[in-house]
Amino acid sequence: MTADTTSFDYVIVGGGTAGLVVAARLSENPDYRVLVLEAGVDNSADPRVHIPALYSALAYTDADWGFSTEPQPGLNGRQIPVNQGKALGGSSSINARVFVPPTKTLVDAWETLGNQGWTWDALRPYLARAYTSPEVDKSLEKAMGIGEWTSRENDTPRGPIQTSFPGSASHPIREAWAETFKMNGLAMAHDPFLESSVGGFSCLASIDPATKERSNATTAYYHPNKNRENLCVLTSARVMKIDFDMALPPAPIRATAVQYEQDGELRTVAVAKEVILAAGAFQSPKVLELSGIGDAQLLAQHGIDVVQDLPGVGENLQDHVVSSISYRARDDLETLDALARQEPDAIGQAMQQYTSNRSGPLTSVGVYTYAYLSLPAQDQQQLRELLGSNPPPDESSSSSSSSGSQPPLARALHDIGEKMLLDPQTPSGAYLSIMSQAPRPDVPNSGYPADPAVPGKFFTIAAMLSHPFSRGSVHIQSRDPLVDPAIDPRYLSHPLDEEVLARHMLHIETIATSPPLARLLQQPLARRDPASHLAADLDAAKRYLRAKSTSMWHPAGSCAMMPRALGGVVDARLRVYGVSNLRVVDSSAIPLISTANLQATVYAFAERAADLIKETW
Numbered sequence: 001m002t003a004d005t006t007s008f009d010y011v012i013v014g015g016g017t018a019g020l021v022v023a024a025r026l027s028e029n030p031d032y033r034v035l036v037l038e039a040g041v042d043n044s045a046d047p048r049v050h051i052p053a054l055y056s057a058l059a060y061t062d063a064d065w066g067f068s069t070e071p072q073p074g075l076n077g078r079q080i081p082v083n084q085g086k087a088l089g090g091s092s093s094i095n096a097r098v099f100v101p102p103t104k105t106l107v108d109a110w111e112t113l114g115n116q117g118w119t120w121d122a123l124r125p126y127l128a129r130a131y132t133s134p135e136v137d138k139s140l141e142k143a144m145g146i147g148e149w150t151s152r153e154n155d156t157p158r159g160p161i162q163t164s165f166p167g168s169a170s171h172p173i174r175e176a177w178a179e180t181f182k183m184n185g186l187a188m189a190h191d192p193f194l195e196s197s198v199g200g201f202s203c204l205a206s207i208d209p210a211t212k213e214r215s216n217a218t219t220a221y222y223h224p225n226k227n228r229e230n231l232c233v234l235t236s237a238r239v240m241k242i243d244f245d246m247a248l249p250p251a252p253i254r255a256t257a258v259q260y261e262q263d264g265e266l267r268t269v270a271v272a273k274e275v276i277l278a279a280g281a282f283q284s285p286k287v288l289e290l291s292g293i294g295d296a297q298l299l300a301q302h303g304i305d306v307v308q309d310l311p312g313v314g315e316n317l318q319d320h321v322v323s324s325i326s327y328r329a330r331d332d333l334e335t336l337d338a339l340a341r342q343e344p345d346a347i348g349q350a351m352q353q354y355t356s357n358r359s360g361p362l363t364s365v366g367v368y369t370y371a372y373l374s375l376p377a378q379d380q381q382q383l384r385e386l387l388g389s390n391p392p393p394d395e396s397s398s399s400s401s402s403s404g405s406q407p408p409l410a411r412a413l414h415d416i417g418e419k420m421l422l423d424p425q426t427p428s429g430a431y432l433s434i435m436s437q438a439p440r441p442d443v444p445n446s447g448y449p450a451d452p453a454v455p456g457k458f459f460t461i462a463a464m465l466s467h468p469f470s471r472g473s474v475h476i477q478s479r480d481p482l483v484d485p486a487i488d489p490r491y492l493s494h495p496l497d498e499e500v501l502a503r504h505m506l507h508i509e510t511i512a513t514s515p516p517l518a519r520l521l522q523q524p525l526a527r528r529d530p531a532s533h534l535a536a537d538l539d540a541a542k543r544y545l546r547a548k549s550t551s552m553w554h555p556a557g558s559c560a561m562m563p564r565a566l567g568g569v570v571d572a573r574l575r576v577y578g579v580s581n582l583r584v585v586d587s588s589a590i591p592l593i594s595t596a597n598l599q600a601t602v603y604a605f606a607e608r609a610a611d612l613i614k615e616t617w
Ligand SMILES: Cc1cc2nc3c(=O)[nH]c(=O)nc-3n(C[C@H](O)[C@H](O)[C@H](O)COP(=O)(O)OP(=O)(O)OC[C@H]3O[C@@H](n4cnc5c(N)ncnc54)[C@H](O)[C@@H]3O)c2cc1C
Pocket: 013, 014, 015, 016, 017, 018, 019, 037, 038, 039, 040, 082, 083, 084, 085, 086, 087, 088, 089, 090, 091, 092, 094, 095, 096, 097, 098, 099, 100, 237, 238, 239, 240, 278, 279, 280, 281, 283, 287, 552, 553, 554, 555, 585, 586, 587, 588, 597, 598, 599, 600, 602
């Protein structure tokens, strides 16, 4: 679009995962003029973006905001890398592409928190609208580990995101994983996108099955629509703040314009209908605070005029903590360790396979299987006691609780958490397998030591805490828009989080010794890191977590959709409290983090948000 760029019906701040979904859906109506302002560039031609196995090479490049947390007391004071995409497509342009759904109980809990109409039944059609499930030859279903599914999401094209079961269809891990969980009574009965529950399953990736390239918000939602006359996407355009018309009460405050910097110039664009904030979980709260919406005391500290006193902005931050154990694999198992060690011969051969016929190890990131699990029955009684000894604060308490939330929210979260933790049909941990060791690259300026890859073949099982009780925050440190926000997720600050994740870590050992999976590993088990030999010792598991766990890069909840009395920032139609035409649509508005990796949930959330916006006008 080349016409007048000084005024639009909708201005979307952030052309990331959610922002591009909303832009594509709103611009379906030719009467709406839609502008997207994105700080990064369209880097989809970069091989590191589109070749699946190269995603980690994007960390700390121009495509990454390169954030780290404040020192985390719950993780031995370490500063944890929390990378975020700075590109058209946002984090969907740098992520690992695992494509897994939230569970029914989790999404239903959004409504329990006070968001009427946000249930699994309401969200499910939007998950289906966001992606296309891959076609699978019937004869391959057993080997693919999906033979037990009595129903599967339809493979007729539905949504723009293309998905596939990544890597080689015949890799033995899929069937071995599915059989192992089946023998323990934990086969996933259906495609988890249809009726999610507990059990082991082969997982999808947002990789186009035809091209074996990344399918993301840019390729799926923007490129097919980029010639629309009414859609304008500006890249290298960094938003500084939103301007408001401060009408006298009772007239509501209105967003009137957005200020952004491009090519060294400060520009302003006027807004006729709405501003939609989609700058991600760390930067949507930042843009609100810089614009005068947030905790009045914090804004005053930075000399920012208060437009709306909304103390929930930047609070309720959640993320998935993850920890893993790498086991020595059988010598004949196909793994990605040679690539993890960056061996030139292996890279050359893999590149040759990929460029000649889109095959070989570069077609996946080596994550083929998942499991959503509750804790075994023997842990339930202990958890009951732990829940009893960590009660939420009472009505009279005015300070924040051990979870990091104010009392009313802490009570609501305690009740929801208790229900989910004690329900055997609700997972409290999400496990993933990786077909290699999990080395850690050097993280600039973090004091986070590199952990280089070692010789040999490995198979890694990681566990993430699905529903953390801990809550952290993200706030501006300055009124200067170029200064990074202070990110403090308070990982494992709630005592129950460490207790739950430590038990899941011990369960990893049970999985690794259960046949038929165990037959793919060297037995007796040999671990890459001696400290990961936990020997059924809960204290050893807790020490290991504090020393080794990290972020899975899924920040959420920092502009939460919740009642204002609970510290919410947006209502159930995603409108910022006190402002008539400003919404937040991205991971920051999701009130309770998804069960596992977040992108599928963000796509569905944004699809539904687009309908809510369309209903308004
Ligand atoms: C390294 C990594 C690996 C991941 N792996 C997976 C995975 O395998 N599977 C999975 O499901 N999830 C994964 N995730 C998480 C998932 O990708 C994110 O949760 C999701 O993409 C977030 O979407 P969003 O719309 O909230 O934010 P984003 O997609 O990050 O979009 C925010 C956008 O806003 C832009 N922006 C920010 N501030 C401004 C400003 N002031 N002006 C203009 N633009 C601005 C950003 O540049 C960005 O484009 C991963 C994330 C990362 C970072």
